[in-house]
Amino acid sequence: MANGSRWGRFRASEAASGYALVSPTAIYAILLLATPMATILIYSVMTSAGGGVTLPFTLSNYQEVWGGRIYQAVMIRSLWISTAVTATTVLLAYPVAYYVSFHVAPSRKSLWLFLITIPFWTSYVIRVALWRVILGYEGVVDSALLGTGLAAEPLNILANGPLAIVITLAHAYAPFAILPIFVSLEKVDRALLEAGQDLGESRWTTFLRVTLPLSMPGVLAAVLIVFIPTVGDYITPELIGGGRTPMIANLIESEMLRQRDQAVGSAIAVTVMLIVGVISAVFLLLNRRFIGGAK
């Protein structure tokens, strides 16, 4: 078969239309996303020199990042805070998702979801900064508690960096946790619940043995959706932690832009991607197990 007609047939095929259509977006993503990621990967195994990188290739950046006490401390703190935020957000969100899915009339579900997502669409910087005003020394919470006599002295929650960060982020990521859980609860076959109760289970045991396992894919999705961005959050540690509770993003900033050590900065970024990747993979595997178990 001649090359020309094969090319002609390819051009008329469905695949060619698909490639032609997707190419502008794909090229954009390759140039501005894949290339920078590859660059970071290469920089992380090069030697840092005067604000740039040079040969030879080395693994010493990773030794420095994985072995250095400050790096370890910041990374462990970030993971610890993100875990606390994720657990708090998901635990607080589950009952709301359950309520909307099981106890709200179908015609009003959209309204509830809309109400839940509205705060999410208002400026993230403003929402985070507002918690600084609310939780700060003699701020809104303190002045309200002192004024009503519920507290004798200012609580100054803001001084407790990790606690303030957990409150702020549990608020900021609430819709991200509610929506996936809600979606998985909507898929629960209501006949199974009746069957459970007909077979003598109480409401509570039906929930534990039927509803909860069936909604686990949504819970795991919520965990990932909250965990990934909170690990990399930059604004909250700056505004709420007052720079005294730096997390990974702040570490990357100080390494890349203040110390101008692109090699070590890249190694930190790659390490974070590895950690996030491993955690995501574990959760996706767990999710597969639950989906498998549901069959």
Added chain:
Amino acid sequence: MRAPGLRAYAVIYLVFLYAPIILLPIFAFNDSRVVAFPLQSFTTGWFRQMAADQVLQTAVGNSLIIAFSTATFATILGLFAARASVRYAWPGKVPVMGLIMVPLVLPEMIVAVALLTVLLSMGVSLSIFTIILGHVLICTPFAVTILSSAFQSLDRSLEEAAYDLGETPASTFRLIILPLVMPGVIASFLICFTISIDEFIMSNFLGSGEPILSVYIFGNFRFPARVPSMMALGTVLVAVSITLLIIAEYFRRRGVARSGAKDTGGFL
């Protein structure tokens, strides 16, 4: 089914979600330099102080330019990718679409510093343009998601009918497909616009120090004396976002109704 305990919890949760936003107008009109109870007398002075701020005006101008360009480009790129992904089968769809959607699941800080490193090493000087490049990258996945659902609810026989009646692929797209997915296009534009206005990390790290709205707000909240006028600015922004959101939701629902599908809830 009634569950008074759960209902009370859900309502309290909503109050928690809205509490910070409700504080905005309360303290924006409160005549005190300190954001704390008890409230003082009513004032519009913080709004006047905000309106007189030259830097803020520049920042708003810059942010509008960025958001308008970002929303336009991201929606166009989203249209291409969503159409290719929904309508056509092609080998390698999963990895290519995965790459396009990856900014949704990567910490934004990493995307930003990676982009910054490449731009600086290529000698590109930072400007509003580089911020737009970054914003388009993170808005495109949202555009693809919204537009994919618009294309999915499209009846393919309409397109085939147009071909049978002698339309070309281009004219079919313009006359049949685009009008049908228009509500999705508008929703995508508005969502990308909102994301871009709010976005901080790219605006902070990919800019060259021109005032940008989110960066300006971030900087000003650090000075207690500036906080009340920031509350006024926040009030205006929240009002604008909610208005845009309601318009976007209206178009989304109209799109769902037009294609005859069942409404399955809000965005995301």
